Amino acid sequence: MTSALALRPTETSASAPADAGHWSDEAVLAATTAIAEGPLAGAAGAIDHGTYPLDILGQLGAAGALGVHLDRHGARVGLSIAAMQAASRACGATGFLMWCHDVCGLYMEQSGNPALTGTLLADHAAGRSFGGTALSNPMKAFAGIEPILLRAQRVAGGYRVSGMLPWVSHIGPGQYCGAIAGVEADGGIGHEIMFLLRCDRAELRRCPEFSGMEGTSTWGLRLDDYFVGQDDIIADPARPLIGRIRGAFIMLQCGMGLGVAEGSLDSMLAVEETLGHVNQFLDNRPAEIAAELAELRARVMRLAETPYEGATDYLIDVLDARAQTSELALRASQSALLHQGARGYMMSAAPQRRIREAHFVAIVTPAIKHLRWEMARLSREVLPAASAQGAVA
Amino acid sequence: MSPLEPTDGLGPWKQFLCRACGLIYDEGEGDPDSGLEPGTRFADIPDDWACPICGVTKTDFEPYQRRAAVAPAAVPAIRQRRPGVVIVGAGLAGWSAAEAIRAEDASLPITLVTACSGDVYHKPELSVALGRGLSPEMLRRESGTEAAARLGLTLMTDTVAIGLSPERRSLRTTRITLHYTHLVLAHGARSALPGNLDPSLCWRVNDLAAWSGMHADLAGAPRNVAVIGAGMVGCELAEDLARAGHAVTLIGAESLPLPEILPEPASRRLLAGLEGLGVTFRGNTLVSTLTRAANGEVALGFADGTAMEAKTVIAATGLATPSRLVRGAGLAFDRGIVVDQATLRTSGPDIYALGDCISIAGQPCRFIEPIGRQAEAIACAILGRDHPGYAHSAPVIRLKTRSAPIELHGRPVAGAAWAITEQTENRLAMEQRHEGQVTAWLAA
Numbered sequence: 040m041t042s043a044l045a046l047r048p049t050e051t052s053a054s055a056p057a058d059a060g061h062w063s064d065e066a067v068l069a070a071t072t073a074i075a076e077g078p079l080a081g082a083a084g085a086i087d088h089g090t091y092p093l094d095i096l097g098q099l100g101a102a103g104a105l106g107v108h109l110d111r112h113g114a115r116v117g118l119s120i121a122a123m124q125a126a127s128r129a130c131g132a133t134g135f136l137m138w139c140h141d142v143c144g145l146y147m148e149q150s151g152n153p154a155l156t157g158t159l160l161a162d163h164a165a166g167r168s169f170g171g172t173a174l175s176n177p178m179k180a181f182a183g184i185e186p187i188l189l190r191a192q193r194v195a196g197g198y199r200v201s202g203m204l205p206w207v208s209h210i211g212p213g214q215y216c217g218a219i220a221g222v223e224a225d226g227g228i229g230h231e232i233m234f235l236l237r238c239d240r241a242e243l244r245r246c247p248e249f250s251g252m253e254g255t256s257t258w259g260l261r262l263d264d265y266f267v268g269q270d271d272i273i274a275d276p277a278r279p280l281i282g283r284i285r286g287a288f289i290m291l292q293c294g295m296g297l298g299v300a301e302g303s304l305d306s307m308l309a310v311e312e313t314l315g316h317v318n319q320f321l322d323n324r325p326a327e328i329a330a331e332l333a334e335l336r337a338r339v340m341r342l343a344e345t346p347y348e349g350a351t352d353y354l355i356d357v358l359d360a361r362a363q364t365s366e367l368a369l370r371a372s373q374s375a376l377l378h379q380g381a382r383g384y385m386m387s388a389a390p391q392r393r394i395r396e397a398h399f400v401a402i403v404t405p406a407i408k409h410l411r412w413e414m415a416r417l418s419r420e421v422l423p424a425a426s427a428q429g430a431v432a
Numbered sequence: 433m434s435p436l437e438p439t440d441g442l443g444p445w446k447q448f449l450c451r452a453c454g455l456i457y458d459e460g461e462g463d464p465d466s467g468l469e470p471g472t473r474f475a476d477i478p479d480d481w482a483c484p485i486c487g488v489t490k491t492d493f494e495p496y497q498r499r500a501a502v503a504p505a506a507v508p509a510i511r512q513r514r515p516g517v518v519i520v521g522a523g524l525a526g527w528s529a530a531e532a533i534r535a536e537d538a539s540l541p542i543t544l545v546t547a548c549s550g551d552v553y554h555k556p557e558l559s560v561a562l563g564r565g566l567s568p569e570m571l572r573r574e575s576g577t578e579a580a581a582r583l584g585l586t587l588m589t590d591t592v593a594i595g596l597s598p599e600r601r602s603l604r605t606t607r608i609t610l611h612y613t614h615l616v617l618a619h620g621a622r623s624a625l626p627g628n629l630d631p632s633l634c635w636r637v638n639d640l641a642a643w644s645g646m647h648a649d650l651a652g653a654p655r656n657v658a659v660i661g662a663g664m665v666g667c668e669l670a671e672d673l674a675r676a677g678h679a680v681t682l683i684g685a686e687s688l689p690l691p692e693i694l695p696e697p698a699s700r701r702l703l704a705g706l707e708g709l710g711v712t713f714r715g716n717t718l719v720s721t722l723t724r725a726a727n728g729e730v731a732l733g734f735a736d737g738t739a740m741e742a743k744t745v746i747a748a749t750g751l752a753t754p755s756r757l758v759r760g761a762g763l764a765f766d767r768g769i770v771v772d773q774a775t776l777r778t779s780g781p782d783i784y785a786l787g788d789c790i791s792i793a794g795q796p797c798r799f800i801e802p803i804g805r806q807a808e809a810i811a812c813a814i815l816g817r818d819h820p821g822y823a824h825s826a827p828v829i830r831l832k833t834r835s836a837p838i839e840l841h842g843r844p845v846a847g848a849a850w851a852i853t854e855q856t857e858n859r860l861a862m863e864q865r866h867e868g869q870v871t872a873w874l875a876a
Contacts, residue, residue, distance in 0.1 A: 093637070128449075249563060273713070312498065313449060313456065313496070327600075330599070331597075331600060334597065338760075350726070352756040353521050353592065356595075356760060358594075359594045359595040360595075362594075363595065363604060382455075383484065385485070409609065412606075414594050414699075415547075415592050415606040418547065420622065420623070420636070420642070421631035422632070422635060422636070422642055422645055423629065423633060423649065424648070424649060428714055
């Protein structure tokens with residue numbers, strides 16, 4: 040796809056690796072905002088109904104919005120979140136796609152596997168190739184919420200993986216995603232492997248229709264004796280890598296919720312002049328939402344300065360901020376619809392779309408309930424017998 | 433801002449509001465998408481024109497006067513709703529605060545959030561319960577549910593306080609985000625286990641739930657028990673375990689137990705009492721590792737290279753106040769939540785704290801006696817009642833070691849000299865003086 044930015048005289052060659060050189064904080068944010076307010080704002084309705092915006096993601100990638108969180112580009116997780124927020128303000132589905140793309144890049148880079156960190160990652164980070172993440176199930180499995188769905192068997196030169204994942208986003212023909220499978224041992228799971236799953240060797244199954252965000256290219260993914268060789272291994276065993284990137288993985292999602300909340304705030308303010316005299320009787324007024332958004336965003340940005348900190352207290356802070364972005368997006372989006380009334384309820388209106396986007400933010404893994412489950416678990420004192428765990432409030 | 437100024441002599445451009453969807457038709461801007469040039473007067477719009485957003489016709493538009501934005505009184509200082517008091521923690525401090533508020537006001541809404549079941553018990557009993565053959569059921573004086581019903585409050589059990597936003601007066605928990613008019617932090621302290629000791633291999637007894645776990649673990653035949661840490665709790669538990677028939681090794685970092693607050697002669701009496709009950713004291717010893725031995729026991733590796741095994745290990749290595757919640761909220765913290773000495777007010781608006789989680793002048797104060805008085809001061813502050821204020825003083829320390837009970841008054845200064853004022857076979861009395869005044873005294 041041709042991107043507007045790629046047509047600029049200074050960036051005539053889309054394949055030139057020099058693009059990263061332009062990725063100053065200001066440039067990335069300015070270009071992302073321009074894309075968000077321009078083509079993305081115009082396409083948000085279509086994306087909601089099924090258009091997969093790879094062209095816009097390509098533009099975002101060229102602008103640096105999909106690569107700056109990587110170590111090789113300065114580990115600017117805060118900037119990455121800010122870019123995701125700017126995009127999500129116009130279109131929550133695109134914000135989600137950015138997150139899928141961001142964490143896939145994170146897996147590749149953190150793998151340390153030369154086969155995954157070379158051209159493949161350079162193309163991925165610049166939005167010249169695309170891939171997502173299939174970690175919803177294993178993340179829940181690691182938290183003790185559900186069993187792991189992909190099973191691997193060790194074979195000569197690697198593993199063979201079989202199983203079915205119900206919905207994986209930002210994948211498609213020619214694309215890829217990070218995935219985790221449990222390695223069978225003695226009738227159970229011995230350890231897990233993490234690998235880059237090539238969609239062309241898997242079966243993509245159409246998902247049932249969702250109530251929104253249909254343009255996220257979400258598929259059921261079926262593997263049948265899928266071979267994983269050394270070149271595609273992200274981590275073996277998988278848990279140490281997951282433990283290392285967990286905070287960043289969850290924190291990056293905050294960009295979606297912040298953006299949906301900010302877009303909702305825009306919608307409230309848009310009718311303030313005409314409807315402020317009656318809207319003043321509503322709960323969750325723009326000033327309240329704006330104050331909470333500012334405080335929460337500042338907290339997220341502080342946490343983003345040390346995305347790989349390992350302390351339990353830090354992780355709880357990240358989970359707390361992530362949960363709050365969901366709660367705020369839900370409240371803000373509902374309030375925006377109430378502020379706009381029938382105008383916001385029209386199928387073409389942003390407020391009703393954001394209601395569905397906000398609910399997605401709140402249910403995508405980790406959902407609010409998963410976050411609370413995990414925060415409760417992490418807050419518990421570890422004692423010798425699991426049956427007798429106590430904790431301070 | 434309209435791009436062109438009117439020249440038709442009909443006055444300034446006017447605006448018309450779509451009653452259906454709120455769209456404003458501005459004569460100066462027109463509606464070029466529908467073929468209305470900028471500067472098209474509303475009266476000149478053909479009747480078949482439709483609102484570009486919702487499709488209604490021009491008869492559904494009305495003249496619109498731009499209004500000034502509503503004054504930004506968006507966040508009232510006092511909300512119309514009355515969220516009431518939220519208390520975090522259902523130990524003695526939390527329940528005391530609830531009791532004190534209820535004693536003054538029968539109807540103020542109170543919500544008590546606790547990570548445990550909220551059952552009411554008397555914490556000092558945990559140090560002597562094994563020797564007395566008490567069970568968790570016997571220690572439980574009232575269930576949390578019963579206490580909540582008696583006090584007419586909402587009890588949220590198994591709920592952890594996660595995040596606090598003082599400016600919005602909201603407390604995020606693992607179940608719901610609560611709004612409050614006043615917040616009382618009573619979440620206590622937590623065992624401070626050195627990082628090199630595996631928490632899944634040693635008990636720490638700081639609440640009824642943990643004690644109950646240890647109690648269940650110790651059920652059955654007497655066994656070898658190692659107690660790490662010879663401070664107050666370690667000494668009391670060592671005696672209690674010995675009275676319950678277990679073979680106890682008490683491990684201390686110094687040559688005598690309780691060296692931080694007791695002078696040597698008193699420590700010696702304490703040690704003699706413990707040894708009289710069969711407790712083995714292993715002084716000058718630091719535990720470096722805990723591992724599960726092949727026989728199922730726990731192997732303790734010591735810094736000097738030696739080792740021992742015990743079937744049950746208990747760590748009494750001190751307490752620390754969790755700081756994440758209050759630091760995250762920007763509240764002052766100095767080894768505990770910093771509170772005003774008289775009002776127990778924290779640095780956050782309408783947030784109070786009491787019990788084990790606070791620090792006064794940089795000193796945590798983890799004793800039972802002041803809690804009731806602290807709760808009263810907080811209740812009066814919240815309800816706007818006159819109150820002389822909480823008067824902080826050093827509490828009397830009573831070591832619940834019946835083999836050698838010790839009472840300590842005043843503020844002992846570590847390292848300062850103690851003088852013996854009485855010494856017989858049955859009684860030792862000592863005092864510390866500063867500039868001629870007795871600043872601390874003890875009886876053993």
